[in-house]
Amino acid sequence: MRDVAVISWAQSPMVGDAGALNEVELIMPVVQKALADAGLESVQDVDFTCSGSCDYLQGASFAFVSGVDALGAVPPIKESHVEMDAAWALYEAWLKIQMGQADSALVYGFAKSSPGDLPSVLSLQLDPYYLAPLWPDSISLAGLQARAMLDAGVISETDMAEVVVRSRGNARNNANAQLAGDVTIDELLAQPMYVSPLRKHDCCPVSDGASAMVICTVEKARALGHPYAVIKGIDHRIESNNLGARDLTRSVSTEQAAAAAGVAQGPVDIAELHAPFSHQEIILERALGLSEDTRVNLSGGVLAGNLMMAAGLDRIGEVAMRICAGEAGRGVAHATSGACLQQNMVVVLEAE
C-alpha cells in the first residue's frame, strides 16, 4: 500500500445554529482554508474531490449538489460523494490514491442539522417496516445501550460523567468547540435524567458547520514542504442493523476494524473517538484496546461539538494536526455511523 499523507484540515466553528448561512456558505471558507493551508490555490490543483453529507438533515434531496457550487469546479473536476460521514469520503479518496488514479485529494463534509429534529431524522435509519414506524430516536436507542452496560456492570454512571468532565475540560483548548468548561462529576450526577439513564450532558450537541481536508501521496507532501501525518492503517466494518442481534455492550465492528488497521502494532499516544454518547467512548476505548497511556479526545470529541457528516473526518483531522504539530508520534482516529455504533472506521496515523 502507498502511504498517504494528511496535510491540511480546516473546520468551521461548531455552533448550534449557523443562522442564515446556507450549506454553500458554510463549505466555501473551510475548503478555501484547507487548500490554502496545503499550499494549493484551488480545487483544480487536486486530482480528486469527495464529500459526505445527508439529504435528510436539510430536508431536501440532492443536498450535495449545492456543495459543488462551493468548489470552483470549472473546468469540471473528478468528484464523487458518499451519503455517509466524510470519513468514508476520505476512504474513497484513499482508494483512488492507492490505485494510482490520484496523487492528491480534497475531502469535505458538511451539515446544517439545526433546521430539523436530528434524533427523529436518524430514526429513519432503522428497518422501514418494523422499527422506523415506531420512531425510536437516536437518543433513546443510545439509552438502551447505556442501560445494558450499566445493568451488566461494565460501567457506572460515574464512569460516564468522567468522560464528560474530560471532554468539557479538553474542549477549553478547542476554539471551535460548542461546549466547554470546568465541571465536576458531582455536578454532573446532580443533573436530572434526560432519556434515562442518559443525562443531557451524556449526549452530543447538534452542531452546524463543515470541515475539509487535503490528503496526498507522501512524495507530494514532501514536495509541498508542509508537515504531514501518514495514514498507516485504515479499515471500516459494519454490523447488524438489528439491535436485538448485537451485544450492545461491545463494538465488534470496531474491534475488527482496529485489528485490520493495525492499532496494536505500536503505542497509541493519542486517540480521537467518534462517540456521540458518553458511554460509547468507553465501549470504543475497550474495542480499540487503548491503555491508560493514551490521551483520548484532546479536542473534547463530539460531546463538545458534533458536525454530523463531518465529525468522523474531524477525528482524523484532529489526530493528524497534533501529529503535524509534534504533539504525538502515533495516534488513532475513529468514525462511526448508525444507531449504537453500527458502522465504524479506524485510522492509524503516524509521524513520518
Next chain:
Amino acid sequence: MAELAAVVGIGQTKYQTKRIDVSIAGLVREAARNALDDAGLDWDDIDAVILGKAPDMFEGVVMPELYLTDALGCNGKPMLRVHTAGSVGGSTAIVAASYVQSGVFKRVLTVSFEKQSESNAMWALSNPQPFSPHLNAGAGGYFAPIIREYMRRSGAPYDVGIKVATKDRKHALRNPNAHLHLEDISMAMVEESPMLWDPIRFLEACPSSDGACSMVIAHESLVGDSPRAPAWIRGTAVRSEPTMYAGREEVNPQAGRDCAADVYKQAGISDPRKDLDCAEVYVPFSWYEPMWLENLGFAPEGEGWKLTMEGVTSLDEGGDTPWNCSGGVLSSNPIGASGMIRFAEAALQVRNDAGEHQVEGAKTALGHAYGGGAQFFAMWIVSADKP
C-alpha cells in the same frame, strides 16, 4: 499502477412499476443473489459491499446501507454508500472497481437499487422548497428547454426523438428484464402519445420502475474462480461541474466531453464509433441520444441526430454501433440502479451473454451514466480482451 479487475458476476431483477412481492431488502438481495449465482460464488466469498442509490427521500429510509447490511451479507465487512444523483449507479460501479484496482480487496459485491413504488419520486424530486418559485415540473420540466435549444442549434427534424423512443422500445422487446414491453410500438404510436413537456411526449420519457442491479468485481487473480467469461475493466472516469454558472454549456456539457476523453484515453479508444462495438448510454428522454452522440464524440457537433436517423444506433436496423440494446433508461428506470444497469449491460455484451439483445461479436463496450442537471458523469469501458 492500478491492479487489473473484471466483472465476474452480473445480477438483475425484473424491472417493473411495483415489486409488491418483495421488501426493499428483498429486492436488493434478489439482485445480489443473482450476481453471486452468476459468478458461482457465495456471500463468504465477498470482501466488501458497495451500495448505490439516488436520494434517500425516494424510499424514506435515511442512509439505507445501514438497514441493508443484513440483507447483503455484509456484517463484519466494509460497506460504503455512494450517492451522485442519477449517475450514482455508474459511480458506484466505479467505486467498487477501485476497491479491487487499488489492490486492497480481492472481490467485492456492488448493488444499486430504487424502489420508487414505496414513496413518491415526483414529490421527492420536487418537494416544494421555500424561497424558490413553485414551478418544479419534475425532471422533464428541467430538461425540455435544453432539448429545445439543441433542436434550435442543430436544426434536427422534429421526429428524431420519436425515432429514438421507438428504437429503444423495440430493443426492450428482446430483453426479458426490461420494464416496458410495448409489442406494437411504432413511430406513429410515440408521436400520438400525449405531449408532457413540449417537445417531450409521454413515450419519449422514461418510466418509473422498481428494481436492482448488482455485479461482482474480482481481482485478476480470482477471475478464474468464476465460470463466465470476464468483462475486463479497461477504463473508468468521472467528472462533475456545477448545475448553474455563467456561460455554462448545458446542451453539450464540458464535464461529459472531458469524462469521455479520459475514459477513451485509458482504454485506448481513438474513434469511439469505430472502436466500440456498442454502448449503453443514459438516455432518460429520447432526444438525449443525439445529444450524447455528439457529447461522446460519436458524431461531430450538430450531427448526432443523423446517426440516429440512419439507424447507426439500432440493433434492428443492423447499425454499426448499437446504443441501448437492453432498451435503455427509456424502457426501465429504477433511478438509483439505472446507471449500474448501463455498466452491467455493457459487461453482458462483451462477454457475449446478452441473449436476444446481444450485439454479434461485441468485444468492447461503453457504459455511461449522468445525473443532476446533466452535470455529473460516470463512464467505464469493458472489454472481452484482457489488457
Next chain:
Amino acid sequence: MSEDKTGITMMDAPIYLDYNFTAGSATSRFLHGLKQGVLIGQRCPGCDAVYVPARGSCARCGVATGEDVVLSDKATVESFTIVYIPIPGNPIKPPYIIANVVPDGANISFIHLISECNNEDVRIGQRVQAVWKPESEWTYAMDNIIYFKPIDEADIDPEQIGR
C-alpha cells in the same frame, strides 16, 4: 383468531418531519429586494458574472458573490417548455409555459412562467417583462412576480443571451 393467508403487500408508514428553512445570507438579500419590488443580483469578484438569485457563490470560481447589482425586470427567454401535465400541489392549470429567463444585466437564467400570450408564439430570444402582484401583496417570495409577459422589443440573438 382467523388466519389470513393472503400476503401483506403494502403498509402505510407516514413520515412527518418539520424543518425550519433558512435561505442563506446571499439569497436573503435577493428576497429583501423582492419585498421592495426589485430584482437584486450579485456580482462575482472573480469573473464579474452577475448571478440572480444569488445562492452564495459563483459556482464557476467557488468564491462568495459580493456586490449587489440592481437588475431590470425585463428579461430574455433563453429557452422554454410548454408543460401539459399537472404537477401535484401546483395550482397552475396546464398547458402553461415555464421558461429560463435571463434578466437584463445578469449572466444567468432563472425559471419562471410566461403568460399573456399564445403558447405557440413563445420563442428563444424573445423579450419579456415581469408582471408583479399589487404592491400590498409583496412578500419575501419569488411569486411576487406572477409571470413574465412578452413585450414589443426586438428579439435577442440566441448566441448573445446572457453574455
